[in-house]
Amino acid sequence: MSEPRFSIGIDLGTTHSALSYVDLTASDGEKTTQGVLPIAQLTAPGTLESPSLLPSFLYLPHPGELTPGDLTLPWTASRDYAVGELARSRGAGTPIRLVSSAKSWLCHPGVDRRAAILPNDAPPEVARISPLESSVRYLTHLREAWDHAHPAAPFAEQDITVTIPASFDPAARELTAEAAQAAGYARMTLLEEPQAALYSWIQKSGGAWRKEVTVGDIILVIDVGGGTTDLSLIAVVEREGNLELHRVAVGEHILLGGDNMDLALAHVVARKLAAQGTQADPWQLRALTYACRSAKETLLSDPAADAVPLVVPSRGSKLIGGSIRTELTRAELTQTILEGFFPPVDAAARPVSRARAGLTQLGLPYAQDAGITRHLAAFLGKQVGALAELQGLATAPAESASFLHPTAVLFNGGVFKSALLAERILGVLNNWLTADGAASARLIGGADLDLAVARGAAYYGYVKRGKGVRIRGGTARAYYIAIESAMPAVPGLEPPVSALCVAPFGMEEGTDAALPPQEFGLVVGEPVHFRFFGSSVRRQDQVGTMLDYWSPDELQELEEIQATLPPEGRTPGDVVPVKLHARVTEAGTLELEALSSGTNERWKVEFDVRGSANA
Numbered sequence: 193m194s195e196p197r198f199s200i201g202i203d204l205g206t207t208h209s210a211l212s213y214v215d216l217t218a219s220d221g222e223k224t225t226q227g228v229l230p231i232a233q234l235t236a237p238g239t240l241e242s243p244s245l246l247p248s249f250l251y252l253p254h255p256g257e258l259t260p261g262d263l264t265l266p267w268t269a270s271r272d273y274a275v276g277e278l279a280r281s282r283g284a285g286t287p288i289r290l291v292s293s294a295k296s297w298l299c300h301p302g303v304d305r306r307a308a309i310l311p312n313d314a315p316p317e318v319a320r321i322s323p324l325e326s327s328v329r330y331l332t333h334l335r336e337a338w339d340h341a342h343p344a345a346p347f348a349e350q351d352i353t354v355t356i357p358a359s360f361d362p363a364a365r366e367l368t369a370e371a372a373q374a375a376g377y378a379r380m381t382l383l384e385e386p387q388a389a390l391y392s393w394i395q396k397s398g399g400a401w402r403k404e405v406t407v408g409d410i411i412l413v414i415d416v417g418g419g420t421t422d423l424s425l426i427a428v429v430e431r432e433g434n435l436e437l438h439r440v441a442v443g444e445h446i447l448l449g450g451d452n453m454d455l456a457l458a459h460v461v462a463r464k465l466a467a468q469g470t471q472a473d474p475w476q477l478r479a480l481t482y483a484c485r486s487a488k489e490t491l492l493s494d495p496a497a498d499a500v501p502l503v504v505p506s507r508g509s510k511l512i513g514g515s516i517r518t519e520l521t522r523a524e525l526t527q528t529i530l531e532g533f534f535p536p537v538d539a540a541a542r543p544v545s546r547a548r549a550g551l552t553q554l555g556l557p558y559a560q561d562a563g564i565t566r567h568l569a570a571f572l573g574k575q576v577g578a579l580a581e582l583q584g585l586a587t588a589p590a591e592s593a594s595f596l597h598p599t600a601v602l603f604n605g606g607v608f609k610s611a612l613l614a615e616r617i618l619g620v621l622n623n624w625l626t627a628d629g630a631a632s633a634r635l636i637g638g639a640d641l642d643l644a645v646a647r648g649a650a651y652y653g654y655v656k657r658g659k660g661v662r663i664r665g666g667t668a669r670a671y672y673i674a675i676e677s678a679m680p681a682v683p684g685l686e687p688p689v690s691a692l693c694v695a696p697f698g699m700e701e702g703t704d705a706a707l708p709p710q711e712f713g714l715v716v717g718e719p720v721h722f723r724f725f726g727s728s729v730r731r732q733d734q735v736g737t738m739l740d741y742w743s744p745d746e747l748q749e750l751e752e753i754q755a756t757l758p759p760e761g762r763t764p765g766d767v768v769p770v771k772l773h774a775r776v777t778e779a780g781t782l783e784l785e786a787l788s789s790g791t792n793e794r795w796k797v798e799f800d801v802r803g804s805a806n807a
Contacts, residue, residue: 196350196379198342199657201388201649202334203355204327204368206295207418207450207485208245208606210646211334213350214654222399222660226650228643231337233276237262243277245642246333248418250291250326251279252311252319267336275333284482285505287475288314292482293451294326296419296556298371299357299364301751313478324371331375351656352377353649357420358384358668359445361726362782363751369779381653381701382780386413386424387439387663388648389604392639394661395651401661402435404636405600408585410440412598412633414568414617416605418450421564423571425596426663429584439665440582441575441596441728444748446567448559450485450607453529456562457484457520460528461502465518472504476516479504487520492609498522526612533564534616539573539595539624541566565620572596572624574729574745581731590630597630606641666698667776670733672747673784674723675712691725691747693737694774694784702778708736711771714786714795716757717764722797724750735774757795770795 199214211229218225230242237258251274253263263271274282283290291310298305300323308320321329331354338347354372356365365382372380390413394401405411409428415421423443429436458481462472472480480502487500504516543561561567572595579585579596590597601618608614614635622632640647655662672691695705725747727733739747759766770786777783786795 194349197345198350199353199650199653200338200347200350201353201355201383201646201651201653202331203385203388203643203645203649204295204330205248205418205645206293206420207248208642209248209330209334210245210643211338212643212646212650214650216351216654216657219654219659222395224395224651224654224660226395226647228646229334229338229341231276231334232266232340233333233337234263234265234274234278235276236278236281238264239278240266241277246276246330246337247280248292248294248330249279249283250275250294250321250329251282251286252289252291252321253282254289265336267340273329275329280482280486284479284486287311287478287482289318290482291321291326293419293556294323294330296447296451297323298327298367299360299445300556301361301363302557305367324367324374327368327371328374331372331377335376348376348378350379351653352380353383353388353653354380355383355385355388355645355649357415357417357422357445358386358424358442359420359422360384361445361750362671362724366781369781380779381656383649383652384422384424384442384668385417385645386415386422386442386604387426387665388645388652389413389415389639390426390437390602390663391648391651391655392644393602393636393648395647396639405435407435409599410579410597411437411600411602411636412572412621413602413604414608415603416449416564416607418606419447421446421448421559421567423568425575425578425598426665427579427582427585429582431584436584437661437663438582438584439663439668441571441578442668443567443571444728446559447557448533448562448564448567449605450488452558452562453533453607454481454485454488456528456532457481457488457525460524461518461520464524465516470516472516476504480516484520488525489606491520491522491525492606526610529607529610530612530616533562534613534620535563535565536616536620536623537563537565537569539569539628541569542573543567543570565617568617568621569595569624572598577729578731593630594628595624597625597628598633599631600636601633602636602639604639604641604644609641664698666700667695667782668697669726669728670697670730671695671750671774671782672725672727672739673772674725675738688740689723691739691742692772693733693735693739694772695776695782696734697727697731699774699776701776701780703776705735705774706771709771710736711769711789712786713767714757714770715765715767716762716795717759717766719756721752723752726750760793768793 203210215225231246235241305323335347407430411426413424425441483502499519499521575596674689769789773785784797
């Protein structure tokens with residue numbers, strides 16, 4: 193394979209995707225030549241444009257809905273679906289044929305993500321596709337758009353970095369990597385989105401970032417995207433006379449973002465319509481949600497706009513006369529998002545959980561509490577001890593602190609195009625710091641909120657080649673596998689389990705971890721399940737650490753893997769003595785192997801979707 197000319201960064205977002213690139217042949221040190229790909233896509237039937245963002249929507253038209261040529265792209269005339277702006281606009285009027293939030297479904301452990309389940313509430317006559325296939329189609333479109341624009345530099349020959357939320361678990365990371373491979377991404381690495389945002393800030397500064405931060409700074413990255421809220425902490429330390437950046441913590445997976453805000457705005461508008469005597473049915477409410485999403489983006493990006501008109505078509509035969517016409521005002525937008533998602537709370541606040549109904553519709557496991565400030569308080573409180581063992585800080589963290597004290601804040605995500613929202617969350621944080629006897633945190637910025645993640649991903653691919661400044665961190669969590677105790681059967685008592693650390697916090701990509709020589713029994717030839725745990729707070733555990741007890745705050749159980757490991761000539765149910773071996777791949781996924789003690793046999797346990805693990 194030839195030497196790549198470009199490092200390509202792809203932000204595979206919940207609501208938008210983007211592609212940026214660094215020309216490796218024209219970059220040197222921290223001075224890079226970087227661009228953003230105008231993404232060729234259909235914006236209306238038969239109309240081709242090239243905006244900088246690809247809306248992450250997929251529309252599945254009825255066979256007779258469009259005329260021949262309506263879906264023709266410069267590189268193919270055979271598509272029977274639409275991706276991008278046409279999909280979003282068409283789907284706003286016919287939401288039952290629109291696939292959205294595929295990225296959120298891809299990390300949903302409660303469904304089979306290879307099954308054709310989207311659109312999840314479509315009637316039987318509508319064809320469905322899987323979250324995995326949806327992601328493949330977005331990634332494929334980006335690859336084809338690149339090849340169309342750069343025929344002399346084929347996509348398959350470049351270095352590719354695809355971003356994911358920092359909170360993605362190993363199964364979601366593995367699925368993203370699989371989608372990229374299926375889309376033709378040969379040389380691909382995964383990168384966490386908050387890190388990408390910080391890389392973009394570093395790249396844009398042209399080396400001046402060293403003057404904006406000092407040793408001991410703790411940078412809080414708050415990334416509120418279309419589907420998730422990601423929280424990360426990155427420390428500025430000094431090693432051998434040089435400034436270095438070390439990621440010290442990431443938050444839990446919070447399915448809370450622009451999607452929730454769109455739905456909240458739709459309900460606000462629906463209540464306004466109801467007060468005027470117009471009752472929206474469930475179908476219209478869904479269409480209203482997509483209309484509010486577009487209106488929200490217009491209001492956030494255009495400070496001069498005071499209101500955006502909304503039109504939701506009727507389901508009856510009188511499509512024009514039955515349409516619902518109203519508007520979303522800036523005042524409604526600000527009040528709904530500001531008070532509903534960024535309420536002023538104190539540092540001791542925590543997300544509220546409500547009692548759930550026994551039966552619920554199949555859908556995404558959204559966060560029960562919409563208050564992002566409460567999730568932020570919980571994150572900083574949980575990470576209060578994260579700096580205790582970090583070397584290279586100028587001063588030790590205060591022992592009396594009730595939460596970890598950031599000194600700087602970097603915002604990412606289109607939500608923060610509204611200065612009012614950024615000011616609110618910074619104000620709430622600084623009130624906490626003042627009450628805890630700490631200095632206020634300052635804002636660092638200057639990044640393009642729509643393109644920072646893609647630009648940072650492209651810069652990271654450049655940094656990996658030994659150029660620029662790399663953020664150190666490795667895995668965002670320590671990972672453990674459950675080991676079941678051998679004990680006599682006792683009625684009503686499950687055998688207790690211990691948690692064996694197979695990958696410590698901060699394990700770097702491309703490294704292996706051979707576990708101590710202790711042997712374990714591996715059941716082969718019959719269905720078994722593997723239980724896994726993750727921890728964002730146990731930084732001291734090493735490979736082979738065995739935990740017999742842990743508190744609920746220390747370890748969180750991840751998605752279990754169900755598998756039948758091949759017996760390799762043995763009787764089903766045999767227990768084979770094995771040693772374990774873990775590896776974090778160059779792509780950023782976690783692999784675990786069981787090696788037979790007496791032979792060369794090995795069984796690979798992959799973090800995969802429910803019910804279909806491989807070995």
